[in-house]
Amino acid sequence: MPAAGPRPTLTAVADRAGVSIATASKVLNRHTDVAPATRARVETAVAELGYRTPGARRADGRRTVEFLVDVLDSPYAMEVLRGVTLAAEEVDVDVTVSRVRGGDRPEPASSWTRRLVTARRTGAIVVTAQVTGTTYASIARARVPVVVVDPLHLTTPELVSVGSTNWSGGRTATEHLLGLGHTRIGVVGGPEASISAVARVDGFRSACQRAGLTPDPDLVRHVAFDRDAALHAADAMLRLPDRPTAVLASSDVQALGVLEAARRLGLAVPRDLSVVGYDDTYLAAWTNPPLTSVHQPLQDIGRVALRTVLGMDEGRLPDAHHIELATSLVVRDSTAPPPPAGPGGHR
Known part of the structure; x- marks a missing residue:
C-alpha cells in the first residue's frame, strides 16, 4: 500500500473534476441531482487522487468489505466467499459481492477501485481478477486495503495476495499416481499465463524427474480453467495411440x-x-466416481484474506506480501492402478 502522506482534500477533488465543491460533495453523499457525466468525472477524480471522506465507513459505523469476483458460478470462488463470510460474521463486519467484468473487454482496475472509494468500503478481496502493474497503481492511488486471492499474474511484489502451495500440490498428486504404478500421465493444466497453473505443472515435472520419467509433451495441455476446454484437451490425449x-x-x-x-x-x-482434480471443492465429492483431488484450504484462504484486509485498514502491514497455505491430497475413488497392457488393457 502507498506510503502515508497528506490526504487529498475535497477541494482538490473538485478542482480535478472541474466542478464546484458543492457538486463534488453531492456526488460523495450520493445525491441524485447530479448529471451522470459529472458524477463520473468526480468519481474518477476521487479514485485518481485517493480521496477518502473522513472516517470512510458507513454512516452507522459498520465496516464493509467488498468481495469482487470475475466468475460468479465458480465453485472455487464460492468456497473462498464462504470463508470470508464466516470470518466476517465473527468480527461483525459486512460483506458485499460484486463482479469484475472479464472476457474480451475486461473492466479496468481504475473502474472497480473507483467504486470501492465512492461506496466507502473498508477494503476489498479480489478473486481471480487480472492483476497487473496498472492494477496496483490504481489500488495505491485509491488508498483502499485490497487483498488478491491466488492472482493469475503477480508482476507487482507490493500487492498483497493469499494463495496455497501450488507447486507442492502438483507434486503430491503426481507422486500419488506414480505410487499406483502410472508412468504415462497426462496433465490438463490451466493457462500458461497463470502462475498457480504453471506451479502445479512444475510440481508434476519435478515428481516425474525424481522418478526418472520424462513427461511426453503431447500429454501436457494448457487450457482455460473451464470444463469444455478441458474436455477437448482430454479428448485429444485419450485418442492418442498410446494414451x-x-x-x-x-x-x-x-x-x-x-x-x-x-x-x-x-x-x-x-x-x-x-x-485427479485440484481444489477439492464440493464438486469433488459429488462426481461419479468421487474425485481424488488436491485440497486447497479455500475457506481458510478466505478467512486469512478477510483478516488481512481488516488489519491493513487498521494500519498493520502483513508479515508477507504473498501468504501461502498448505495443500493436501484427498484420495477418493477416481484413482487406481493402471490397467494391464495387451488384450483388454489400454494399448
Missing part, C-alpha cells in the same frame, strides 16, 4: 471435462483411466 493411463487436472471443474471425455470414449474411471 495416458491417468490425467491430472488443474481444477475440479477441469476434471469434470476429463471425466466426460472418458465417458464419451467408453473408458471407465478408474478401471481404464485414473483422474
Whole structure:
C-alpha cells in the first residue's frame, strides 16, 4: 500500500473534476441531482487522487468489505466467499459481492477501485481478477486495503495476495499416481499465463524427474480453467495411440471435462483411466466416481484474506506480501492402478 502522506482534500477533488465543491460533495453523499457525466468525472477524480471522506465507513459505523469476483458460478470462488463470510460474521463486519467484468473487454482496475472509494468500503478481496502493474497503481492511488486471492499474474511484489502451495500440490498428486504404478500421465493444466497453473505443472515435472520419467509433451495441455476446454484437451490425449493411463487436472471443474471425455470414449474411471482434480471443492465429492483431488484450504484462504484486509485498514502491514497455505491430497475413488497392457488393457 502507498506510503502515508497528506490526504487529498475535497477541494482538490473538485478542482480535478472541474466542478464546484458543492457538486463534488453531492456526488460523495450520493445525491441524485447530479448529471451522470459529472458524477463520473468526480468519481474518477476521487479514485485518481485517493480521496477518502473522513472516517470512510458507513454512516452507522459498520465496516464493509467488498468481495469482487470475475466468475460468479465458480465453485472455487464460492468456497473462498464462504470463508470470508464466516470470518466476517465473527468480527461483525459486512460483506458485499460484486463482479469484475472479464472476457474480451475486461473492466479496468481504475473502474472497480473507483467504486470501492465512492461506496466507502473498508477494503476489498479480489478473486481471480487480472492483476497487473496498472492494477496496483490504481489500488495505491485509491488508498483502499485490497487483498488478491491466488492472482493469475503477480508482476507487482507490493500487492498483497493469499494463495496455497501450488507447486507442492502438483507434486503430491503426481507422486500419488506414480505410487499406483502410472508412468504415462497426462496433465490438463490451466493457462500458461497463470502462475498457480504453471506451479502445479512444475510440481508434476519435478515428481516425474525424481522418478526418472520424462513427461511426453503431447500429454501436457494448457487450457482455460473451464470444463469444455478441458474436455477437448482430454479428448485429444485419450485418442492418442498410446494414451495416458491417468490425467491430472488443474481444477475440479477441469476434471469434470476429463471425466466426460472418458465417458464419451467408453473408458471407465478408474478401471481404464485414473483422474485427479485440484481444489477439492464440493464438486469433488459429488462426481461419479468421487474425485481424488488436491485440497486447497479455500475457506481458510478466505478467512486469512478477510483478516488481512481488516488489519491493513487498521494500519498493520502483513508479515508477507504473498501468504501461502498448505495443500493436501484427498484420495477418493477416481484413482487406481493402471490397467494391464495387451488384450483388454489400454494399448
